[in-house]
Amino acid sequence: MRTRFQQEMExxxxxxxxxxxxxxxxxxxxxxxxxxxxxxxxxxxLENESLINIAERDIDERAFDILATQQPAAVDLRFxxxxxxxxxxxxRVGDQAVNIAERVMDMIELPxxxxxxxxxxxxxxVGAMVRRALESFVDGKAELAQAVLEMDHVVDxxxxxxxxxxxxxxxxxxxxxxxxxxxxxxxxxxxxxADHATNIAEDVIFWVLGADVxxxxxxxxxxxxxxxxxxx
Amino acid sequence: xxxxxxxxxxxxxxxxxxxxxxxxxVFEANHATALIGPSGCGKSxxxxxxxxxxxxxxxxxxEGTVRIGDLSVYNGTSATQLRRRVGMVFQKANxxxxxxxxxxxxxxxxxxxxxxxxxxxxxxxxxxxxxxLWEEVKDNLHKKSGASLSGGQQQRLCIARxxxxxxxxxxxxxxxxxLDPISTGKIEDLIFQLKEQYTIVIVTHNxxxxxxxxEFTGFFLLGKMIEFDKTEKVFRKPSDKRTEDYVTGRxx
Numbered sequence: 001m002r003t004r005f006q007q008e009m010e011x012x013x014x015x016x017x018x019x020x021x022x023x024x025x026x027x028x029x030x031x032x033x034x035x036x037x038x039x040x041x042x043x044x045x046l047e048n049e050s051l052i053n054i055a056e057r058d059i060d061e062r063a064f065d066i067l068a069t070q071q072p073a074a075v076d077l078r079f080x081x082x083x084x085x086x087x088x089x090x091x092r093v094g095d096q097a098v099n100i101a102e103r104v105m106d107m108i109e110l111p112x113x114x115x116x117x118x119x120x121x122x123x124x125x126v127g128a129m130v131r132r133a134l135e136s137f138v139d140g141k142a143e144l145a146q147a148v149l150e151m152d153h154v155v156d157x158x159x160x161x162x163x164x165x166x167x168x169x170x171x172x173x174x175x176x177x178x179x180x181x182x183x184x185x186x187x188x189x190x191x192x193x194a195d196h197a198t199n200i201a202e203d204v205i206f207w208v209l210g211a212d213v214x215x216x217x218x219x220x221x222x223x224x225x226x227x228x229x230x231x232x
Numbered sequence: 233x234x235x236x237x238x239x240x241x242x243x244x245x246x247x248x249x250x251x252x253x254x255x256x257x258v259f260e261a262n263h264a265t266a267l268i269g270p271s272g273c274g275k276s277x278x279x280x281x282x283x284x285x286x287x288x289x290x291x292x293x294x295e296g297t298v299r300i301g302d303l304s305v306y307n308g309t310s311a312t313q314l315r316r317r318v319g320m321v322f323q324k325a326n327x328x329x330x331x332x333x334x335x336x337x338x339x340x341x342x343x344x345x346x347x348x349x350x351x352x353x354x355x356x357x358x359x360x361x362x363x364x365l366w367e368e369v370k371d372n373l374h375k376k377s378g379a380s381l382s383g384g385q386q387q388r389l390c391i392a393r394x395x396x397x398x399x400x401x402x403x404x405x406x407x408x409x410x411l412d413p414i415s416t417g418k419i420e421d422l423i424f425q426l427k428e429q430y431t432i433v434i435v436t437h438n439x440x441x442x443x444x445x446x447e448f449t450g451f452f453l454l455g456k457m458i459e460f461d462k463t464e465k466v467f468r469k470p471s472d473k474r475t476e477d478y479v480t481g482r483x484x
Contacts, residue, residue: 002481073439073468074468074480076480
C-alpha cells in the first residue's frame with residue numbers, strides 16, 4: 001500500500017470538494033442576488049472569486065506534483081486527469097457567477113421590470129446540476145453523473161425559451177430593453193454553468209468507468225461496481 | 233526477423249509445488265511484451281519455460297506446449313537448437329569475466345563452430361552496434377575484458393552476445409534492475425529498436441518501464457496469468473480488479 005500516495009490523493013480530493021463548495025456557493029449567491037436585487041450578495045460573489053482562483057492554482061499544483069512524483073496508473077491516473085479538468089470547470093463556474101453578479105449590479109440601477117422569464121427556476125435547475133455533478137464526484141457514481149448529462153437538455157431548452165420571450169419583449173416594450181438584455185445574458189451565463197456541470201459529470205464518468213462520453217459519444221451502461229475510493 | 237510465440241496450457245512445477253497454472257498466451261512477432269507481477273508470481277519461471285531453462289533446476293518440470301515460430305519447444309527440439317533461436321539477458325549482467333569484449337560477443341558463434349575471422353569481425357561489430365555499445369568499446373575490443381566495463385555497458389555487452397547468434401526471440405529477465413537511469417534509458421531505447429528485428433519478452437518490476445517499452449503487458453499473480461492486453465489498456469483501464477490494484481500500488 002502506498003500510504004503517502006493515498007494521503008496525497010485524499011488531500012487532492014478534499015481540496016477539489018472545497019473548491020466545488022465555493023463555486024456552488026458563488027452561483028447560489030449570484031442567483032439570489034438576481035431574485036432579490038441584492039447588491040451585498042453581488043459584492044460577496046466578486047470578493048470571493050479570488051478564493052476560487054487561488055484554489056484552482058493550488059489544486060493544479062498538487063496534481064502536477066503527484067503526476068511528477070508518484071506515476072499514478074489506471075483508476076488513479078484517470079482520477080487525477082479528471083480532477084485537473086473539473087478544477088478548470090469549477091473555476092469557470094466561478095467566473096460565470098461573477099458575470100451574473102455584475103449583470104445584477106447593472107440591473108439594480110434600472111427600474112424593476114416584469115419580464116416573461118423565470119430565471120429563478122432556471123437557477124434552481126442549474127444549481128441542482130452543479131450539486132449532483134459534485135455528488136457524483138464525491139461518491140464516484142457514474143449513474144448520477146449520467147443524470148446530470150440528461151438535465152443539460154432541459155436547461156438548454158429553458159435558455160432557448162428565455163431568448164425567444166426576451167427578444168419578443170424587447171420588440172414589444174423597448175423601454176425595458178436594457179433589463180431584458182440583462183436577463184437574457186444571465187440566462188446565457190446560467191446555461192454555461194450547466195455546460196460546466198455537464199463537463200464535470202463527463203469527467204466523473206471517465207474517472208469511474210474509463211469511458212469517454214464527451215460530445216455524446218456514449219451513454220453510460222449500468223455501473224458494474226463502484227471504483228476503489230482513494231482511502232483504500 | 234522475430235517470430236511469434238504460442239503458449240498453451242503451460243503448467244510448471246518445482247518438485248511437488250506448482251508454480252504456474254494453465255498459462256495460455258500468444259506473443260506477437262516483432263513486438264515487445266512485458267510481464268509484470270509481484271515477487272514470486274511466476275513471471276520469471278514463465279520466461280524460463282520459453283527457453284527450457286526451467287528444467288535445468290533439479291526436480292523442476294514443465295507441462296504444456298510452447299511453440300516459437302515453427303519450433304515446438306518441448307517436442308523434439310534440443311535445448312542447444314532452441315537457444316540458437318532464443319537469446320536471453322538476465323537481471324545481473326554476466327559477461328565471461330576472463331574473455332575480451334570481442335570474445336564475449338563471439339563466444340556463441342565460436343561454440344557453434346564458426347571460425348571465419350572476417351565474418352566474426354563483422355558479426356561482432358554488427359552485434360555491438362545493435363546493442364548501442366560499438367562506439368564506446370571499438371578501440372578496446374581485444375584489450376579490455378567484459379568485466380572491466382560499467383554495469384550498463386556489461387548489460388549491453390550481454391545483449392550483443394545474445395544478438396550475435398541472430399536469434400528470433402530475445403528474453404529479458406529484469407535487465408535494468410541493477411542499472412542507473414542513464415543506462416536504463418539506453419537499454420530501453422535499445423529494446424525499442426530491437427523489436428523491429430526480434431520478438432522481445434521482458435520481465436520487469438518497473439511498471440513504468442513496461443509502459444514505456446512494451447506494446448503488450450501480461451500480469452501474473454500467484455502463478456496465474458490474470459490479464460494480458462495492450463499496454464495502454466492495462467495502465468489506463470485494466471479489465472481485472474487485481475490488475476488495477478497491482479498497477480496502482482494497492483498491493484505487491
